[in-house]
Amino acid sequence: MQVTMTVNGTEYTREIEGRMLLVHFLRDVLGLTGTHWGCDTSNCGVCVVWLDGEPVKSCTVLAAMAGGHEVRTVEGLANGAELDPIQEGFRQCHGLQCGFCTPGMLMTCRALLDKNPDPTEGEIREAISGQICRCTGYSSIVRSVRWTAVHEAEARNAKEEVAQA
Ligand code: FES
């Protein structure tokens, strides 16, 4: 069957088997290997991408179901050479060690901050509760998200001050 979807702003049409999962479409057909695949049980969350702006585990979505929809992967976070603030937050606060869980964590945490720009520690922990990190103990991930929230708030305030000047 043929499927057409937009991934990180580019439209792709490909011939696929109807049973192909979105995670395999992204990795094996489009070569976007930033999205990881870590389990067969929908538990680890390393495969999280956005489908029409909502984080989903791409191992639970058939590629065919994403037809006609917008997908965003970790490759679509940075703006050219400029890191997204959530990527900068993880860099500043050591939100990763081996990095295997990181693409999924970044996508979930970016979506959280877009909906809730000032999340509490509890809200961050709840947002990432469907994802497993074997390295960090989660504290540095929480710190990374808080760092990003604070820096994005400062940037917004600075913009408002310039606009009012
Ligand atoms: S690969 Fe583990 S939840 Fe998707």
Ligand code: FES
């Ligand atoms: S940084 Fe290694 S699994 Fe999260």
